[in-house]
Amino acid sequence: MRLSDNQAETSRRPRFCNLPKVTGRCRASIDQYYFVPSIGDCVFFVYGGCEGNENRFDSLEECRQKCRADVQSHPTESLSLDRPAEELDGMDNEIGDEEYKETNEISRDFDYELTATLNIGRIVAVCLQFPVLF
Numbered sequence: 001m002r003l004s005d006n007q008a009e010t011s012r013r014p015r016f017c018n019l020p021k022v023t024g025r026c027r028a029s030i031d032q033y034y035f036v037p038s039i040g041d042c043v044f045f046v047y048g049g050c051e052g053n054e055n056r057f058d059s060l061e062e063c064r065q066k067c068r069a070d071v072q073s074h075p076t077e078s079l080s081l082d083r084p085a086e087e088l089d090g091m092d093n094e095i096g097d098e099e100y101k102e103t104n105e106i107s108r109d110f111d112y113e114l115t116a117t118l119n120i121g122r123i124v125a126v127c128l129q130f131p132v133l134f
Helices: 005-012 060-067 069-073 097-129
Strands: 030-036 041-047
Touching: 030 060, 041 060
Parallel strands: none
Antiparallel strands: 030 041
């Protein structure tokens, strides 16, 4: 009997990586990560500070290192995105200055609209919590 890729990955990772997320009953607010077998990656959650299980990690990197099969079997090389200026000299710019400016302006406008929408959403949420009495 041949195992599917997903079954093979599941059998290679520690059992605690398959445990469900448990936030616990306490009311602390601790940033943690847990592994989700169905997506094969780690996800952020807020841990309450008590109870819980071993499928809880302080960082995304720690979670991935312990639970992702591809990370365990194929170590990754770190790639620096910072390049010395002399390496960049003489490289052709893929987009011209005008296109760059236009893209930046569109991005800035989008960020502003998104921020405004989020702020309005927060205001509405707060208003709904405190009904006005006439």
